[in-house]
Amino acid sequence: MIRINPHFAKLASSYLFAEVAKREKKYRAEHPGVEIIKMGIGDVTLPLPSACVKAFRAAVEEMGVEETFRGYSPDYGYDFLQEKIALHDFQERGADIQPDEVFISDGAKSDSANIQEIFAPDAKIAVPDPVYPVYVDSNVIAGRTGAFADGRYQGLVYLDSTAENDFVPVPPAEKVDLIYLCFPNNPTGAVITREALTAWVNYAREHQALIIFDAAYVAFIRDPALPHTIYEIEGARETAVEIRSFSKTAGFTGTRCAYTVIPRECRAFNADNEPVPLHALWSRRQSTKFNGVSYPVQRAAEAVFTPEGQKECRARHDYYLGNAALIRRTFMDLGFRCSGGDHSPYIWVETGGDSWDFFNRLLADAHVICTPGSGFGKCGAGYVRLTAFGNREKLAQGLNNIKKSLSAR
Numbered sequence: 341m342i343r344i345n346p347h348f349a350k351l352a353s354s355y356l357f358a359e360v361a362k363r364e365k366k367y368r369a370e371h372p373g374v375e376i377i378k379m380g381i382g383d384v385t386l387p388l389p390s391a392c393v394k395a396f397r398a399a400v401e402e403m404g405v406e407e408t409f410r411g412y413s414p415d416y417g418y419d420f421l422q423e424k425i426a427l428h429d430f431q432e433r434g435a436d437i438q439p440d441e442v443f444i445s446d447g448a449k450s451d452s453a454n455i456q457e458i459f460a461p462d463a464k465i466a467v468p469d470p471v472y473p474v475y476v477d478s479n480v481i482a483g484r485t486g487a488f489a490d491g492r493y494q495g496l497v498y499l500d501s502t503a504e505n506d507f508v509p510v511p512p513a514e515k516v517d518l519i520y521l522c523f524p525n526n527p528t529g530a531v532i533t534r535e536a537l538t539a540w541v542n543y544a545r546e547h548q549a550l551i552i553f554d555a556a557y558v559a560f561i562r563d564p565a566l567p568h569t570i571y572e573i574e575g576a577r578e579t580a581v582e583i584r585s586f587s588k589t590a591g592f593t594g595t596r597c598a599y600t601v602i603p604r605e606c607r608a609f610n611a612d613n614e615p616v617p618l619h620a621l622w623s624r625r626q627s628t629k630f631n632g633v634s635y636p637v638q639r640a641a642e643a644v645f646t647p648e649g650q651k652e653c654r655a656r657h658d659y660y661l662g663n664a665a666l667i668r669r670t671f672m673d674l675g676f677r678c679s680g681g682d683h684s685p686y687i688w689v690e691t692g693g694d695s696w697d698f699f700n701r702l703l704a705d706a707h708v709i710c711t712p713g714s715g716f717g718k719c720g721a722g723y724v725r726l727t728a729f730g731n732r733e734k735l736a737q738g739l740n741n742i743k744k745s746l747s748a749r
């Protein structure tokens with residue numbers, strides 16, 4: 341008899357963003373003609389930079405000609421893209437990352453969900469709370485947790501990220517094996533200082549642990565003193581994997597391109613406590629389960645690193661950060677405590693009540709979709725997340741609706 345993976349049954353409910361979409365759909369069906377303004381899921385709205393479109397088109401043309409046609413792309417990505425990433429995203433920041441340490445993929449979401457496959461089934465996992473749900477759910481499916489009880493999975497170590505610690509957790513007193521960190525943070529918008537990140541790398545060294553560092557939002561950092569990659573920190577080459585994406589950087593949410601960096605020294609340990617390089621393990625995993633990202637997409641991603649591409653991407657980041665400032669100002673003027681939005685497209689708003697109630701209220705009274713903080717974890721209860729990736733005019737309209745409906749509270 342074929343049985344299901346029993347760990348699936350432990351998953352608490354539907355995926356957060358699917359639940360939000362379901363509620364939005366229901367509201368639309370019940371209120372035809374009402375314009376809904378989306379500040380929920382972090383999906384971009386500005387088009388691909390023209391430098392990327394040009395490169396994309398040229399590569400598609402190449403694919404239509406026998407002499408320049410290409411079949412399977414290399415499992416780990418084309419050198420032309422690996423080289424640009426290593427140079428511009430790392431070496432220019434003083435971080436020693438080589439092109440063959442960059443694994444090109446179709447998404448930071450899939451990489452952050454898949455990476456746990458190369459670790460022991462009984463690895464002790466630490467996740468921030470609130471947290472991007474993918475880190476948790478992928479480990480639940482893999483059987484690394486117990487049941488969901490009282491808002492948390494048994495067996496996971498939750499790192500409380502609250503207003504008291506400026507939403508930046510410190511290393512736990514207990515020993516854990518695998519730690520997920522995301523900065524600039526999704527969902528709180530918090531950033532991590534060099535000192536705080538150094539404390540995590542030192543913890544990982546001391547406890548033979550590993551950090552999965554999700555830097556999908558790095559493009560929004562505006563303070564040059566903040567670390568832009570974990571590899572700026574001494575010791576991170578042995579203790580950290582970094583995941584990045586072109587989604588929010590260059591508008592690739594629908595185009596799909598991302599990458600994971602695994603330095604040659606990066607290690608986990610076998611049953612005899614001997615170090616095993618993760619680079620070889622991830623190479624093996626990818627060559628079994630992944631056939632690479634399409635050639636035109638990789639050429640489009642490469643164009644991000646041209647002077648024209650850089651300029652266009654920067655203009656997009658500035659636009660979204662301008663949106664973030666407007667959202668934050670509106671909520672602060674209404675008397676809400678907010679964080680994020682300075683170096684991040686996310687604004688984390690303390691609602692003073694239940695997250696889903698606030699979600700329902702914003703939808704009904706202001707026709708605005710947000711994301712309930714409680715969907716990101718227990719410490720997210722009482723918060724909502726707003727995203728700045730919308731169109732400026734629509735966003736201004738949504739904020740006006742919010743002002744009218746919430747100033748009457």
Ligand code: MLT
Pocket residue numbers: 380381382383449526
């Ligand atoms: C979010 O809204 O948190 C993001 O869009 C999720 C993602 O990038 O998968």
